[in-house]
Amino acid sequence: MKKLLLGGAALMALSVGFTGVTTGSAQAQQCTTKIGAVLPTSVDWGRPIAEVAQFAVDQVNAAGGAGGCQIEMVLRDTQVDPKVGVDAARALVDLDGVEVLLGAVSSGVSMPILTSVTVPSETMMMSCCSSSTAFTNLAEQGETKGLFFRTFATTGVQAAVGAKVAADQGWGKVAILYKNDDWGQDMARIIAADFAEAGVEVTGSVALNDAQPSYRAEVAQALSGQPDAIYLALYPAEGTMAVREWIGLGGTQNMIMANSLKSDEFKENVGLQYLAHAYGTDTASPRAESADAFVEAYRARFEAEPTGPGLANSYDAAMLALLAMEAAGEGATGPQIAAAIPRVTDPEGTPITADTAGFAQAKEVLAGGGTVMYQGATGNVRFDANGDVSAPAVIWKFGESTIEEVQYLPLEEVNAIMSDG
CATH class of the missing domain: 3.40.50.2300 (Response regulator)
Structure with a gap:
């Protein structure tokens, strides 16, 4: 299968904690799946967006990984430039064979990536921060093929x-x-x-x-x-x-x-x-327990407040993509991973927390054929038919x-x- 990527120069691995589950409790994996994102790490507000996505990846790895393998996040810098972003995304899809792409931030970068790279290649795309209503219009016309989701409101x-x-x-x-x-x-x-x-x-x-x-x-x-x-x-x-x-x-x-x-x-x-x-x-984020838990975990990891744009949204984008990857199973394609999103955002599913313990619980529920209700940094995420959320x-x-x-x-x-x- 194509590898799931978060795009570009590799970020330093972030330590995992605040979950009550250590890496030693996770079953060792004999395989690694690359995941990645195209994010603007060359600007001051973009680096934390990428770092918090890596934080989610680290927590998932502590729970034993996703889709049967440990996850390696690879990051590419978009420089908030459409051409740079498209080139980065195309390299991830064509050379690395990604099935899922996290990013981008700017709608002006995400749109050409979506239309010229991810939809033609049938790669699932999960954006933390692109808000243009043009994506809604494309989805309504069937042009996104159900492959585009975003955790940021329009x-x-x-x-x-x-x-x-x-x-x-x-x-x-x-x-x-x-x-x-x-x-x-x-x-x-x-x-x-x-x-x-x-x-x-x-x-x-x-x-x-x-x-x-x-x-x-x-x-x-x-x-x-x-x-x-x-x-x-x-x-x-x-x-x-x-x-x-x-x-x-x-x-x-x-x-x-x-x-x-x-x-x-x-x-x-x-x-x-x-x-x-x-x-x-x-x-x-809503005034909810899951949002408060994210704030505390962020403070503990980064020794700062999560006040920058898109941080909670980036965390949820990464975690939801990996949950869907887990639900779709080993070797799943982009369309299969996208089709699994409802299994991990089911209002009637088993509630799970946004951390290592929650992901480990989700693995058990999904393996048994059940569904989960993800409770994340931005609350109980619900995507509509166009891949949009309210907030x-x-x-x-x-x-x-x-x-x-x-x-x-x-x-x-x-x-x-x-x-x-």
């Missing part, structure tokens, strides 16, 4: 919450700066509609292309409408350049940030003094040393906000 959640922030702050006129890729275009389109529904005027919506030496002209265009605030659907590199230009040209410090800017790199390069009135949005949301701000939560919105409130729109 763009619509952040857009709806961003409009709520503008309305709550009394910002009646907002300009939009967005990254000119699949994700940014999707975000700009949906947020503009949500702003209109909330009675907020969009004074301008301006695209920013990668690798420009300056965004002064684009920022000036966004400023021309004299907005009360700016909405930023950008990544840290272009976000830093754009906000510096924005402040330098006299723009307001009232900002709404997509979760892609939840980055120490962005905060430090812009300067906290300019972000006092900047509010971010993100999806959030609570959070409004946040930058603090001196950490991300500060301003408001938590449970799933019911998020759904109500979105349905009102």
Whole structure:
């Protein structure tokens, strides 16, 4: 069978703990299956996403591995670049023979990987962080062949919450700066509609292309409408350049940030003094025991808080892919592994925890022909027919040393906000 990969230069193996089960209790395996992911390890916010996926792999190996073998995670850096990401994914599929690919992060990277690599090769793809509604549209048209899943909610959640922030702050006129890729275009389109529904005027919506030496002209265009605030659907590199230009040209410090800017790199390069009135949005884990358990395990392993974007989602993406691999059995193909996802996310199945002990329990249940209900870092994950999930949301701000939560919105409130729109 093709090997399951998490893409690129091998990460240092992470120690396993916090589960009550040691590696010595796991039955030794005589085979190894490579798993991998295509993730942006060359950026500061991307490395922890990859590290937490490796953490999940280590826990699974402590339970005896998946699909009859120990798992070796191989990682490739996408550099948040579609061409680099596609080349990395193609190497994993064509040369390493992967059946499952974890990644990517950016929708603009995930989309060409999906359409040109994983669907044609019938490889299952599990993304932690791609939120564009374009994936939903493809699935509805049957173009994903049931091979694409994501543990991160769609763009619509952040857009709806961003409009709520503008309305709550009394910002009646907002300009939009967005990254000119699949994700940014999707975000700009949906947020503009949500702003209109909330009675907020969009004074301008301006695209920013990668690798420009300056965004002064684009920022000036966004400023021309004299907005009360700016909405930023950008990544840290272009976000830093754009906000510096924005402040330098006299723009307001009232900002709404997509979760892609939840980055120490962005905060430090812009300067906290300019972000006092900047509010971010993100999806959030439910206030549930399984989410709390992940936070404690993360703290114990990494000696840090899991406040960066996509960490809980990355953990669940890796764990669910490996659970499905276990359920599908040794030698399973990508379509067979994808078809096993319902067996490990069954609301009526045996509840299992997201750790070594939980995976070991899942192995026993699945071997007996049963199903399990995975309770993970983002709660009890449920995929719809398009491979999408729903999620609570959070409004946040930058603090001196950490991300500060301003408001938590449970799933019911998020759904109500979105349905009102």
